[in-house]
Amino acid sequence: MTRLFNDPSDFPEEARLGLVAAHRDKLMAVPGGVVRSTRSQPGSVAVVVGGGSGHYPTFAGLVGQGLAHGAVMGNLFCSPSAQQVYSVAKAANNGGGVLLSFGNYAGDVLHFGEARERLIADGIPCEIVLVTDDVASAPLAEIDKRRGIAGDLTVFKAAAAAAEKGLSLEEVVQVAKEANRCTRSFGVAFEGCTLPGAADSLFHVPEGRMAIGLGIHGEPGISETDIPTADGLAEILVGRLLEEVPDGIRLQGARVAPILNGLGTVKYEELFVIYRKVDELLQDAGLIIVEPDVGELVTSLDMAGVSLTLFWLDKDMEPLWTAAADAPGYRKGSVTPAQALDPAEVEVVTQDEIPEASDASRKLACGVVEALEVLANTVNENCEMLGQIDAVAGDGDHGIGMQRGSRAALEAAKEALNGGAGAETVLQWAGKRWSDEAGGTSGAIWRVILKAMGESLGNEKPLSGQRLAAGVVNARQQVMAFGKAELGDKTLVDVLVPFADALAWEAEQGQEALACWESAARIASEAAEATRQLIPRVGRARPLAEKSVGTPDAGSVSLALIIQALIPVLKKCQAN
Ligand SMILES: Nc1ncnc2c1ncn2[C@@H]1O[C@H](COP(=O)(O)OP(=O)(O)O)[C@@H](O)[C@H]1O
C-alpha cells in the first residue's frame, strides 16, 4: 500500500522535487525531469534515459557522474511526453549528440521517437537504443518486442561510461546495443503495487502463490506457482536465464554481472538469502562473477517481487560496467567530483506564440473548446470503466491517462482561445498539452488526432462537413503513419478507419457536418464493440494477447464514446 501522499495526482511531481532537494549536488530540476547539476565534458555525448515514474532509482536516481546526464520523468507508470523528452535532452546536451535510452514500451517509443525528430531538426544528432531484457515478455525469436526491466541499469551504465570516455555518438550507440544484447532478466511477484490514493493494488497474486514473468506495471504474469523456498526461487531465476545465453558466449569461464533486484517490498535480507544461492548456482555453472548488485534498482512502487538480471561481459564491456559512478540511487568506485553547473547555462524550452486567426475561426475555436469540455467530461464519467477494460491485459491506466490528458487539453485550449487563437491553434495547443501532461500511448496518439483535425480546420475558415471529414481522414492517416498500427491490430485505429471512411462518404454526398457525424458515430460504436474478438498485435496488451480476447480495446471504446458525446456540440455549432 502506498500510504503517504498529498493530492495523489501531485505524487510524481512532488517526489521529483523532493528527490532534487535531497540531491542538489547531483541533480537539477528542468521541465520534464532532471539533469546533472554538475558540468560534463564539453562535446561529449549526453545519455538521456526515462520513462514512467514509480520505478526509483530508475530513472531519475540514475542521473549523475558516470551514469545518465538526464532523466525524463513521466507520470506514474506512464511514458513521458515528447515535449518532456525534448526539454530534458536540450538541457542535458553537451554538444556531442544525445543518446535516448528507455524500456521499449509503446508510449515511450512514440514520444521518444518524436522528440528525436525534433532534436535532429534543431541540428542535435540523436539516436535511440531500446532496452529489451525481459525474457518473459516475448520469445527469443521476437526479441525486439521484449520490454525493458532491470536491464535498464546495465545498458544505461555501459552507454554512460562510454560517453564519459569521450566516445562518439555512433560508438556510444554500439556500446548500448551490445550491452542490451548481452543483458537478460526474469522476474516474479507475490503481490501487486498500489498507486497513491487507489483503493486496491493494480493486481493480486493469490495467497501462497507466485506470479512468474510479469511486468513492472502490473501487467499480469505468464504463469503461476506455489511460492518456493528462497533457494528454489534462485534455481527458477538462474535456470531460466541460463537457458538463454546470448550468442557467442561459452558458459565455462564466462564473466557475468548478476543483478538481484527487489521490486519494492522484498527486504534486503531476503534478497541476500536468495543471492547466496544465485551466486552458488552461477559458480557451479562455471561462471566468473563480476561486481554483482543486490538491492532495489528498478522498482514498481510497493510491488512485492524480485528479478534477476545477468549482464554477460567481455573485455570491452567489463571496464564500462566497473567504471566509477555517483548518482543518487547508484554508486560505484569513486569519481573525481565535477564542477557545479550554473543553472543559467542550461537551455530551457519555452512556450509557442499564438498566430493570427480570422473572426470565423475564432468563433469555431469557441466550439472546439466546448467540444473539448464534453470530451473531458465523457472521459471523466467513464474513467473507471476504461481502467477496468485496460486492466484485463494492459496496465489499467487508460482511464486515468485519458482523464489527465483531456483535462489538460481543455485548460490549454482555453488559454489559447483567451489569447485570440483560431481553431487550428486551439487544437494544436490542446493536443500538445494532452501529450505533455498525460504521456502514454494515448497521449501521443491524441496529440496527433487533435493536431491533424486542427490542420484541416485551419485558422481562417468556418466549419463545414467537408472540412470536418477531411480533419478525421487526416487524423486517420497521421495516426497510422505515427503509431504504425494497422486495421485489426486491436487499437483505436480499428475505430478511426471506419469512422473516417463513413464520415468522408457522408460529406461527399453533400451532407451537413452534423448529419455526417451522427451516422458515422454509429459505425464507430459498432467498430469499438467489434474489437472484442481481436487479438492485440501492438501496445501493452500484446504480451497477454489471449487474455484480451472477449474484452474490447480500451482506446477504441474511449474514442467511440467521445465521438458519440460530440453530437450535441455539433448540433449547437450548426445552429449558430
Ligand atoms: N500503435 C498504436 N497506434 C494507435 N493506437 C494505439 C497504438 N498502440 C496502442 N494504441 C491505443 O492506445 C490504447 C492504450 O493507451 P494507454 O492507456 O495510454 O496505453 P499505455 O498505458 O500502454 O501507454 C490502446 O487501447 C490502443 O487503442
Ligand SMILES: O=C(COP(=O)(O)O)[C@@H](O)CO
Ligand atoms: O511504463 C512505461 C511507459 O508505459 P507506456 O505504455 O509506454 O505509457 C515505462 O516508461 C516505464 O514506466
